[in-house]
Amino acid sequence: MKKITAFFICISCLLFLTGCHGHRSIQDLTYIVAIGIDYDLDKKEYIVYTQSIDFMNVAKQEGGRQTEPIPNWIGIGRGKTIYLALSNLFPKSQPPLFLGHLKAIIFSETILKHKFKEIISDLGRNETFRYTVNMFATDESLEKILSQNVLFHYPPLHNYLSRNTIGSGDTDFIQLMTGKMIVSNYYKPIGSVMIPSFGISEHTWKSDGTYPVIYTKGAYFFQQKKYKGFLKMDQLKGFIWKSQRPFKQTLPIYRDGDLIAVISVFNPTMDIKVREQSLFPTFDIHANVQASLVEKRENISFSELHEETSKSLKKVIFDTYEHGFKRKLDIFNLGDRWYRFHRHHFKAFSKSNPSAFYLKKNALKNIELEVEFTNFNSFKYNHHQQNYHD
Known part of the structure; x- marks a missing residue:
């Protein structure tokens, strides 16, 4: 009798269970x-x-x-x-x-x-x-x-x-x-x-x-x-540095208008610092990046390669800033740190200059860049002597 009662209870419960009615394939x-x-x-x-x-x-x-x-x-x-x-x-x-x-x-x-x-x-x-x-x-x-x-x-x-x-x-x-x-x-x-x-x-x-x-x-x-x-x-080209996430970008390196090398850069970091708190804010950028030598077009020493690479990459960052500034655009979001950590100055600026763009042409004062070469492919350099060797 207990088994029959249990059987009917199970059957009754099944009647209340939802099925796949209305489900679309x-x-x-x-x-x-x-x-x-x-x-x-x-x-x-x-x-x-x-x-x-x-x-x-x-x-x-x-x-x-x-x-x-x-x-x-x-x-x-x-x-x-x-x-x-x-x-x-x-x-x-x-x-x-x-x-x-x-x-x-x-x-x-x-x-x-x-x-x-x-x-x-x-x-x-x-x-x-x-x-x-x-x-x-x-x-x-x-x-x-x-x-x-x-x-x-x-x-x-x-x-x-x-x-x-x-x-x-x-x-x-x-x-x-x-x-x-x-x-x-x-x-x-x-x-x-x-x-x-x-x-x-x-x-x-x-x-x-x-x-x-x-x-x-x-x-x-x-x-x-x-x-x-x-x-x-x-x-x-400089904008992707602000993302601070893995990427790989191939860039030509020029000296006096002549192509001297081709490099790949990756693993960038960028730190923005508010430099001055005058009427308009100014900023410094400190960036780090790793680089790999892809092609060498001229016989140059390691020190020359490092120097020209640093110059070229700084120019990439500054040119991107300039393209944004021409449109009154803070492309690197320099003002974000100013707004977050210098709120009193931001409020004073907004009150006295309600419709003004907060960046001046020389707002980006300095770009410090550290380049670490991790790979030279088939090109051999002696880092201690900083000379090129075949």
């Missing part, structure tokens, strides 16, 4: 991994582009790389708000759209210039757009950006929009920026905000014909909620 949803947002100034409406991937094709990567091109699925919706534009896509999408795997949001240059403050405010009010999503910008066609595959027919999931870093190995790259990082810096009373920018290279790779690929074009900047424009990668 992977093939029953359209997974959005990236969204592009543009604005039509004439019609005063938003244009939203969505990039979807076929998870069945992604699964095939386990057994080897795809040999056939992976189709890109691009959705386009319009509306007076972002959500209205997205909502216009939902009734026209079969299988239904799913935004839970959103990895990236790309803004057009028009958005940055005219609607960025509204955009980040609107996105923050909806749980669909998490602040952990990476954000980018471009002056290229958003539809074209989202339509690009990477080399060897990898699907869009493997492209820049879904990576954890921009670039890898021996390439110039800048820090990925999440929505949280951008918003927190955007509203600060001091310092700059960087948004990485993509471009499309049409003639770097070829297959049966030209093979367009996405590359890091540069970055857009804001300072104290004001749009400050775009800087190319060549103008940002």
